Amino acid sequence: MGKGKAVAASATGGKKKRGIRETLWKYRTLELMCLPAIIFFFMFSYMPLPGIYVAFVNYNYQGGIFGSPFIGLQNFQFLAESGKLFELTKNTILYNLAFIILGNILAIFVAILLNEMRSKWFKKVSQTMMFLPYFISQVLVGILVYNLLNYDYGFVNTILVKLGLEKWGPYSDPTVWPVLLVIIHLWQQTGYNSVVYFAAIMGIDAEIIEAAKVDGANGFQKIRYIILPGLRPTLVILLLFAMGGIVKGNFGLFYNVVGTNSILFPTTDIIETYVYRAATTEFNFSRASAVGLYQSIIGFIMVMISNFVVKKIEPDYSLF
Amino acid sequence: MKRKLLATLLCASMVLGLAACGSSAGSDSGATANTSGAGDAQATTTTDDGASTDAAAIDTSEHVKIVYMTTGGAPDPASSQTDEMLEQLNAILTEKVNAELEIYYIDWTDYLANYNLTIAQMDGSIDLIGTASDWLDAWPNAKKGAFLPLTEEMLQTYAPKTWESVSAEHWDLCKYNENIYLMPEDNYAQWTNHGYAYRLDWAKEAGLADGVQSWEDLTTYFKYVKEAYPDVIPWDSDGTQYGQMVGGWITSHSDYVSIDGINSGAMWGGSKDDLYTVYSPYVTDTDSLVAFAEMMKEWDEIGVWKTDVLNNTASDNREDFKIGRVAAEQHHTQTWTDLCSHKEGYTIYDDDEDAETGFFYFGQETGNVVALSITHGAMAVSAASNNPERALMVYDLLRNDPECYALFNYGVKGVSYDINEDGMRFLPEGYNSATDSITTNFWWGRNDDLEIKDATMNWDAIEDLYAEYDSIKIDYPYGQFVPNVDSIQSKIENINEIHTNYMKQIAFGKYSGTAEEIVAEYQEALKSAGIDDVTAELQAQFDALYK
Numbered sequence: 089m090g091k092g093k094a095v096a097a098s099a100t101g102g103k104k105k106r107g108i109r110e111t112l113w114k115y116r117t118l119e120l121m122c123l124p125a126i127i128f129f130f131m132f133s134y135m136p137l138p139g140i141y142v143a144f145v146n147y148n149y150q151g152g153i154f155g156s157p158f159i160g161l162q163n164f165q166f167l168a169e170s171g172k173l174f175e176l177t178k179n180t181i182l183y184n185l186a187f188i189i190l191g192n193i194l195a196i197f198v199a200i201l202l203n204e205m206r207s208k209w210f211k212k213v214s215q216t217m218m219f220l221p222y223f224i225s226q227v228l229v230g231i232l233v234y235n236l237l238n239y240d241y242g243f244v245n246t247i248l249v250k251l252g253l254e255k256w257g258p259y260s261d262p263t264v265w266p267v268l269l270v271i272i273h274l275w276q277q278t279g280y281n282s283v284v285y286f287a288a289i290m291g292i293d294a295e296i297i298e299a300a301k302v303d304g305a306n307g308f309q310k311i312r313y314i315i316l317p318g319l320r321p322t323l324v325i326l327l328l329f330a331m332g333g334i335v336k337g338n339f340g341l342f343y344n345v346v347g348t349n350s351i352l353f354p355t356t357d358i359i360e361t362y363v364y365r366a367a368t369t370e371f372n373f374s375r376a377s378a379v380g381l382y383q384s385i386i387g388f389i390m391v392m393i394s395n396f397v398v399k400k401i402e403p404d405y406s407l408f
Numbered sequence: 409m410k411r412k413l414l415a416t417l418l419c420a421s422m423v424l425g426l427a428a429c430g431s432s433a434g435s436d437s438g439a440t441a442n443t444s445g446a447g448d449a450q451a452t453t454t455t456d457d458g459a460s461t462d463a464a465a466i467d468t469s470e471h472v473k474i475v476y477m478t479t480g481g482a483p484d485p486a487s488s489q490t491d492e493m494l495e496q497l498n499a500i501l502t503e504k505v506n507a508e509l510e511i512y513y514i515d516w517t518d519y520l521a522n523y524n525l526t527i528a529q530m531d532g533s534i535d536l537i538g539t540a541s542d543w544l545d546a547w548p549n550a551k552k553g554a555f556l557p558l559t560e561e562m563l564q565t566y567a568p569k570t571w572e573s574v575s576a577e578h579w580d581l582c583k584y585n586e587n588i589y590l591m592p593e594d595n596y597a598q599w600t601n602h603g604y605a606y607r608l609d610w611a612k613e614a615g616l617a618d619g620v621q622s623w624e625d626l627t628t629y630f631k632y633v634k635e636a637y638p639d640v641i642p643w644d645s646d647g648t649q650y651g652q653m654v655g656g657w658i659t660s661h662s663d664y665v666s667i668d669g670i671n672s673g674a675m676w677g678g679s680k681d682d683l684y685t686v687y688s689p690y691v692t693d694t695d696s697l698v699a700f701a702e703m704m705k706e707w708d709e710i711g712v713w714k715t716d717v718l719n720n721t722a723s724d725n726r727e728d729f730k731i732g733r734v735a736a737e738q739h740h741t742q743t744w745t746d747l748c749s750h751k752e753g754y755t756i757y758d759d760d761e762d763a764e765t766g767f768f769y770f771g772q773e774t775g776n777v778v779a780l781s782i783t784h785g786a787m788a789v790s791a792a793s794n795n796p797e798r799a800l801m802v803y804d805l806l807r808n809d810p811e812c813y814a815l816f817n818y819g820v821k822g823v824s825y826d827i828n829e830d831g832m833r834f835l836p837e838g839y840n841s842a843t844d845s846i847t848t849n850f851w852w853g854r855n856d857d858l859e860i861k862d863a864t865m866n867w868d869a870i871e872d873l874y875a876e877y878d879s880i881k882i883d884y885p886y887g888q889f890v891p892n893v894d895s896i897q898s899k900i901e902n903i904n905e906i907h908t909n910y911m912k913q914i915a916f917g918k919y920s921g922t923a924e925e926i927v928a929e930y931q932e933a934l935k936s937a938g939i940d941d942v943t944a945e946l947q948a949q950f951d952a953l954y955k
Contacts, residue, residue, distance in 0.1 A: 146894065149530055149791065150553035166898035170905070171936065239715035259716040260918060348647060349718040350909035351918055365905060372897075 143377040156374075163378035172362065177386075180337045180358040186270050187277075187338070188330045194278050196319060199285035200311055215286075218279030230344030233272060262355040265346065269356065273341060284326065285319055292318040324398055324405040331394040335359065335386045359383065466565065468506040472795045474802045475510045476536040479523060479544065482513040483847040489824060490846045497815045504809075505801040511848060520544070527554045530792040535799040537790055538852040539590065541783035542668040547890050550589040555788040556796050557587035566800035567591070569808035573855075578782055581887040590786035591803065596854040599741035599877055600780055601769055602652050604643075605729070605748070606736045607756075608766035610636070620768040623660060623703060626736075630712045633735040642711070643736040644725045647718040650908070650915035652738055656770030657700045658689045665778055667886045667946070670893065671900050673907045675939075676946055680776065683885050684954045686947045690907070691931055691939055701914045701923035708917030717916050732756045732763075741769065741873065749866040752841060767873060777877055781884040787852040807853035818860065819846040825860075832863035889953060896945050899938040906933045 112119065138153075143163055145156040167173050198218065205211040224232075236243045239257045248255055258264050292315065300310055337358035346356045348365065363379050391407075399406035483490045490511075498508040512534060514523045527537060527549055537555070539546040549555055563571040570591055582590040604620070606629060611619050614632030619625075630642040651673050658664050665683060666674035675688050690697070707713075714720055728734045729747060732755065737747060748765040750757040757763050771777050787803055789796045805812045818825045818833060824844050826836040861867070893900060910930040913919040919926040 148552045149528065162898070166901060169898055169937070170902045234716075234719055238719065257715065259719050347719050347721065348908070348912070350912045351718060353909060362905070365908070 140377065140381060142374055143381045145374055147372070147374040163372075163374045164382065166375060167379060167382065170362070172357075176357060176359045176362050177335060179355070180335055180360075183266070183269065183337065183358065184330075184334045186266070187273050188327065188334070190270060191274060191277055191281055192323060192326065194274055195281035196285050196316075196323070198278055198282040199289055199319075200315060202282065202286055203289045203315070204307070215279070215283075218282065220279070221276045222280040224276070226340030226344045229272065229276065229341070230347070233268075233345050237268075259349060260351055262352045265352055265356045269341065269345065272345060273338065276341075285322060288319050288322040289315055320402075321405055324402070325407070328391065328394055328398065328407055332387045332391045334390050335383045337361070339364065466797070466801075468798065468801075470506070471502065472507050472798050473510055474507050474535045474795065474799050475512050475533060476538070476802075477512040477514065477523075477526060477534045478538045478849040478851075479514045479516070479519050480847065480849040481515045482511075483845075484842065487843045487845065489819060489844050490848070493815055493819045493824070493846050493848075496820060497812060500809075500812055500815075501802060501805065504805060505798060507795075507798045507802050509802060509806075513847075513849075524549070527790070530554065530790070532790075532792045532794045534790045535793040535795060536803055537788045538849070539786055539788045540852075541590070541786070542781055543784070546590060546783060546786060546788065547584060547669055550584050550788070554791055555589045556791045556793065557589060558591070558789065558800075560588070562797065562800065563588070563591075566797045567804035570804050570853075573808065581782060582786065584890050590783055590788050591807075591853065592782040593785035593787075593851065593853050594782040595856050596785075596859070597856055597874070598780065599874065600784060601771070601777055601877075602656055602738065602740045603744070603767055603769035603772070604736050604738050605744040605765055605767050607633075608764035609760070609762045610735060611766060619766040622768075622773050623657065626768065627703065627706060627710075630707060630710055630735070634710055634712075637735070640732070641714065641728075641734050643713055643738070644720075644723045644728060644734045645713040645717055645738070645916075646720045646723040646725070647912060647916075649738055650911045653704070653915045654690075654697075654700060654911055656738075658693065658696065659771040659776050660773050661696045661699075662689060662693060663774065663776055664689050665776075665882070665885065667889060667891070668781055668884075670891055670946070671904050671907075673904065673911070675903070675907065676943060678885070680882065684950055686943050686950055688934075688939060688943055691934060691943075694927060694931065697914070697927045697930075698923045701917070701919065701927055704915055705917035705919075705923065713916065718912055718918065730754045730756060732759060741767065741877075745865060745870045748869050749862075749864055751864050752835065752839070769873075775880040777881045778885075779877075779881045779883050781887055783887075785851040785854070803853065806850065807855055808858075810858050813855065813858040814860065816848055816850055817854070819844075827860065828863055830863070832861045834863040889950070891946060891949060896938075896942045899942050902937045903934060903939055903942065906930070906937055 142153045142156075144158060144160060145151075145153070146159045146162075147153070147156045151157070202211055202215060205214075234242075237245075237256075237258050239245060239255060239259065245255045258268065296314055297310060300314055305313070337360045339358075339360035342356060342358055342361050343364065346352050346361070359379060363376065395406050395408065494509060494511070501507050501509060512526070514526060524545060526534065538544075539549070539555075541547055546555075560571075574592060574594055578592055578594045579588055582588050582592055604626060606620055606626075608619050610633060611625075611629050613636065614629050616625050616628060620629055633640055633642045655666070655674060663680035664677055665680060666677035667686075668674065670676055673690075675690050676686055677689075678685055678687070725734055726737050726739070726743070726747075729737045730753060737743070744765065744767040747754075748767070756765075769777065789799050793799055806816050807813065814821070821827070822836060824839075824846055825833045828834050910926070910933065914923075914926055914930065
């Protein structure tokens with residue numbers, strides 16, 4: 089929007105008074121197209137903003153958000169008192185970093201593979217098959233994983249026993265879960281994420297690739313010098329967006345796969361699961377919002393930092 | 409520069425916006441619905457006051473629907489018997505109070521969260537709420553304003569029979585801040601103290617002539633079952649049983665009497681000889697906890713439960729007990745009264761005529777049994793109800809009218825049950841539990857005056873045990889204590905978390921290191937979470953109430 093205004097301002101030049109109205113009229117089609125998004129964000133992001141106040145009150149049904157007694161930072165105290173805030177935040181961030189970094193690398197890899205496939209039929213089939221796990225509910229994923237891995241009658245252990253090997257008990261071994269959870273996450277998300285990159289590859293000017301071919305570039309050179317640089321803006325934007333959510337854990341995945349098995353918590357407990365367990369029986373809206381606010385503030389800081397870093401390195405790709 | 413600032417602010421507010429609506433899911437919708445709900449409630453209360461001055465002229469000209477909310481799964485859609493019963497019941501209710509009843513079920517999966525969430529909607533979709541001070545959040549919800557305060561006039565006018573049948577002392581136990589919030593199920597004999605139901609015949613085979621009398625006997629029993637019946641899982645527990653296990657152990661090894669409704673672990677209480685000095689056995693009874701941890705490790709090694717018990721959510725242990733796939737069930741006496749009776753589908757009794765089900769109750773060794781609090785089952789009226797007075801009238805009928813009571817609790821006579829010459833209930837010929845049973849889960853107003861005894865129950869065994877209980881029980885001593893936990897809530901929540909995490913490992917023998925180490929670590933964590941502060945705060949409130 090900012091850019092649009094700037095362009096318009098230079099175009100209309102000196103006639104400043106009629107400038108804004110003229111600009112608005114001139115870009116009416118674009119504005120109309122933006123309207124649903126603007127309404128959406130206004131309704132779901134800006135209108136509930138005053139509701140943040142709920143994080144600072146002792147919520148009760150009669151008083152509602154603004155009628156309940158104000159208690160300052162007491163709702164945040166609970167997080168601090170648990171003595172786990174650091175560990176939880178660390179777990180959440182590390183998992184998300186793994187998800188973001190590995191997820192994007194794998195998605196780019198898959199997108200490039202898809203792009204190189206010659207058989208249209210095979211391309212479609214493999215794309216669909218990779219996409220499917222995305223639609224499986226996390227609850228089912230949890231059950232699936234349990235049936236694969238459980239000690240007494242799990243699929244993996246049945247095979248191990250048949251092969252005469254020793255049984256494997258992941259549900260009593262916290263060290264294996266970071267790897268397992270990342271694998272499960274990648275299995276679910278890669279198909280979906282690769283579509284974005286695949287679309288970006290499709291958007292690369294075919295003439296450049298033609299020209300490279302004429303110049304004698306081989307397949308790998310084409311990928312290295314044309315496709316990968318072409319994906320950079322997409323990657324940067326996706327990373328920046330992901331940074332905002334880096335302290336928001338994937339509750340569905342963790343809760344359904346790990347459940348409430350406390351043996352595994354040292355390596356699998358994230359902010360969401362902790363809060364869920366601690367506050368679920370109390371049904372404390374205020375506390376949940378306090379945690380949400382804490383996550384958002386850190387998310388905001390992360391976005392600002394990463395945008396700053398991106399701007400230093402590659403000013404064109406920064407968000408603002 | 410200006411633009412950059414603007415962009416920054418926009419970005420900030422977008423991320424914050426996510427905080428307000430994203431991660432706190434229900435909060436906003438709940439909140440907005442609430443304000444209007446509260447308004448409604450206020451409006452109706454005022455009309456009530458007006459009406460109660462003129463009790464004779466209760467206006468029932470408008471036909472209304474009363475929704476009753478209960479925990480437990482909805483009946484199988486294949487079975488229409490519940491609907492049929494409701495049809496007949498609604499005919500009576502329409503005639504008497506011009507209202508009809510609908511049941512709203514909260515399935516057992518995550519029932520507490522769903523229960524509280526449904527109450528929090530406050531949109532007038534629920535009128536009557538089945539609740540409990542010990543196993544459902546009756547007091548927290550009352551404090552948050554989810555329940556309608558019931559004035560004496562309202563009860564006298566709209567639920568006169570209930571008002572009369574409950575004594576003044578019992579009404580006092582249902583008050584918070586001088587207002588009555590709950591209508592207690594106080595005229596119904598039941599025992600909900602926990603223990604293990606087990607196969608008495610197998611215990612005798614294992615050399616326990618008098619059955620299981622102690623935790624040590626249970627070890628012997630489980631060991632025997634594992635060897636003699638390799639196809640049977642001694643106890644297919646799921647990961648949620650830890651709290652009852654350790655609570656049961658402490659009851660069996662001390663005079664501890666817990667206070668209900670502070671946290672699910674019931675970690676604070678007094679002792680039988682000194683009821684009003686608060687302590688937590690989880691901090692003081694170290695040796696006992698160590699012994700518990702050691703025994704549970706032994707059970708784990710015997711293979712009492714599945715190896716991945718903590719992730720085992722699919723266990724159907726009680727049903728499996730009825731058909732002989734498992735050898736024990738941890739639950740309360742009331743459940744055992746079913747299990748020990750030869751009912752339809754309980755194939756253990758068909759397959760083996762010697763089969764018997766015994767009950768080892770927690771506290772058996774020390775005679776430590778506390779009778780049920782009267783608010784273990786109670787009915788509340790939603791503060792958002794549009795027709796609270798009619799809801800009370802319907803409840804009064806369900807609880808006190810013989811015809812409505814029998815219909816609502818047992819179903820249609822001749823289909824769901826029949827009465828024999830002794831005046832006891834039995835299942836009519838051709839009865840099929842899949843299609844002919846009803847599901848109303850009415851645990852909030854059962855009434856011994858109207859109960860019809862079930863002829864299929866093993867009353868000999870049951871009455872023996874009840875007599876034994878009666879000879880040793882003490883009444884629940886803390887009925888009037890509604891703790892005000894606002895200042896210590898965050899500590900309690902963190903303690904819950906610690907208790908859950910450690911106790912799961914201890915109670916299923918899954919800890920690494922020695923029993924002493926894990927118990928010491930657990931107690932250390934409790935202390936740093938401030939368990940002593942909580943004890944002191946509860947003591948202060950106790951002193952204010954009882955001294």
